[in-house]
Amino acid sequence: MPRSIGVLAAEHIAVGLVEHHHVVGSVLVYPRQGEDPEALQSIPAEAIGERIREQLERVGQGQAIHVVGVGFPGVIRDGIIQESPNLQQVKGLNLQAILSSASLGNGVSVPVRIFNDADVMAAGIAATQGQLDRFIRVWTLGNGIGFGRYPWTEGIWEGGHSVVTLDPKEHFCGCGGKGHLEGIMGQRAMRLRFWDMEPEEVFASAKSGDARCGAFVKLWHRALAAATATSIHMDGPGKFFIAGPNARFVDLGLLGMYLHEMVKMTPLQGSIYEMISTSDEIGIIGAAVNAEQAIRTS
Numbered sequence: 001m002p003r004s005i006g007v008l009a010a011e012h013i014a015v016g017l018v019e020h021h022h023v024v025g026s027v028l029v030y031p032r033q034g035e036d037p038e039a040l041q042s043i044p045a046e047a048i049g050e051r052i053r054e055q056l057e058r059v060g061q062g063q064a065i066h067v068v069g070v071g072f073p074g075v076i077r078d079g080i081i082q083e084s085p086n087l088q089q090v091k092g093l094n095l096q097a098i099l100s101s102a103s104l105g106n107g108v109s110v111p112v113r114i115f116n117d118a119d120v121m122a123a124g125i126a127a128t129q130g131q132l133d134r135f136i137r138v139w140t141l142g143n144g145i146g147f148g149r150y151p152w153t154e155g156i157w158e159g160g161h162s163v164v165t166l167d168p169k170e171h172f173c174g175c176g177g178k179g180h181l182e183g184i185m186g187q188r189a190m191r192l193r194f195w196d197m198e199p200e201e202v203f204a205s206a207k208s209g210d211a212r213c214g215a216f217v218k219l220w221h222r223a224l225a226a227a228t229a230t231s232i233h234m235d236g237p238g239k240f241f242i243a244g245p246n247a248r249f250v251d252l253g254l255l256g257m258y259l260h261e262m263v264k265m266t267p268l269q270g271s272i273y274e275m276i277s278t279s280d281e282i283g284i285i286g287a288a289v290n291a292e293q294a295i296r297t298s
Contacts (some may be wrong), residue, residue, distance in 0.1 A: 003106075004292055005059055009072045009282030010117045011143070012040065015055040016281065018288035019062065021127040023281045027057045036092025045081075045090040045246040049098035056193040060104035065282060068099060068112040071120030071145065075156055085175040086144050090238070095291055104187060104189060111289040116157060118146030121278060122284025125241055129276075132289075136239050137231060139224065140278070142247035144174065145182040149229075149235075152290045160186070170283035182225040202217045202248050225258035232263055237271040243278040250275065 004018045016027040030051050031039040040048055044283045056068060072095060074084030079096020097110045116247040124140040125131070132150075139159075140146035147159025160182040162176060171182030172192045190199040193216070199204070228240055244248055252273055263269055 002064045004066050004288035005056060006120070006284030006287035006291075007056070007070040008117060008120065008280055009040070009048070009069070010283075011050060012020065013048075013052055013055060015052070015282060016284040017059055018285055021048045021247065021285055021289065023284055027284065028059055029279055029280070030055060035237075037197050040087060043089075043257035045093040046098070048087070048090060049093060049095055052095075053099055053102045054245065056099060056102045056116075057283065060081075060102070060110075065104045065110045067118065067288070067291045067295050068102075068110055069287035069294075070099065070114045070291070071117035073117045073146070074156060076114050076116055077243065081110070081114075081133055083175075104247045111295055113294045115152060116146075116289050117283065118148030118159075119150070119152050120148070120286035120290055121146065121243065121283050122150040122286065123150030123152065123289040124282035124284070125243075125276060125278070127285050127289050128282055134239075135235075136241060137235075138241040138243060139228075141168065141185060141242065141244040141250075143187040144245070145185050147231075150286075152293070153246075159227055162230055164223040164226040166260070176263060185220055198229045199249070206247065212231065216258070217237070217249075217251075218254070220249070221254045222258045224250075225255055225262055227274075228259055229262035232268050232271055237263075237268050240271060240273050241276045242273055243276050247275055279298050 006016055006018045008014045013030040014027050017024040061195040073086055076083040079095045081090045081095055084090050096114050098113050104110050118140055121140060122136060125138060126136055138148040145160030147157055149157060162181045163179045164181050166180045168178055170179045170183050170191035172182035174188055189214050194202050201212045203217060
């Protein structure tokens, strides 16, 4: 039966075949392990599109492909990357047009759909956790802060750029905006704030009693609680998954306490956080799931 191809392009490009919500065969990754981990940040926009297209053609060779789904960081409309703060060179790139020219399977035209990378991670979690019939949201904590939701629906959903403070000194967000969640919680932002310490050293020092680091750790958790509370007040309560490399810094008890302080209306209470490990495979599955659902409803 026809299979789908899922693509996750964030810190690197990962491409795989998907069938029945499982990755079939091996996943192709660019750049490969041991190569420059910041390669995508240093090459032109069109070259990124071509790298993805090349991987698609390798994975899809000899396969009957139903649809291609791609997760990519940034604001995406109609297959065009309108803005991507962490890959600024791709602004305006028509990624869907580039990938639609890929030669797949038997040469029949294959539909391509592009989504925000956090949204495909949410879809992948829903698929692998047996929750495709539920509304879920996902915070991904890394260099940037991703906010994904499933089921996918048209919108911007740049939750990492939620305004969580009115302090004009909070200017560390990669997009240049002030008071943003990513400007407090993002890996890049933490390094800019603490020139002499890595993020893991900041959290370790907070546990050892350092006042400055302790105050920041409270701010870090309060910022995530504030962004979550905003989502709850807009879309209602529910489950929020927390994923990504910096999820290891989260104190669920502290986060829950701050959230409880911010959400007081009875019908909006009852949200829960759950930590979850994610992988390229989950994002690849989610990209395929979103693309398959988009094709069915188009």
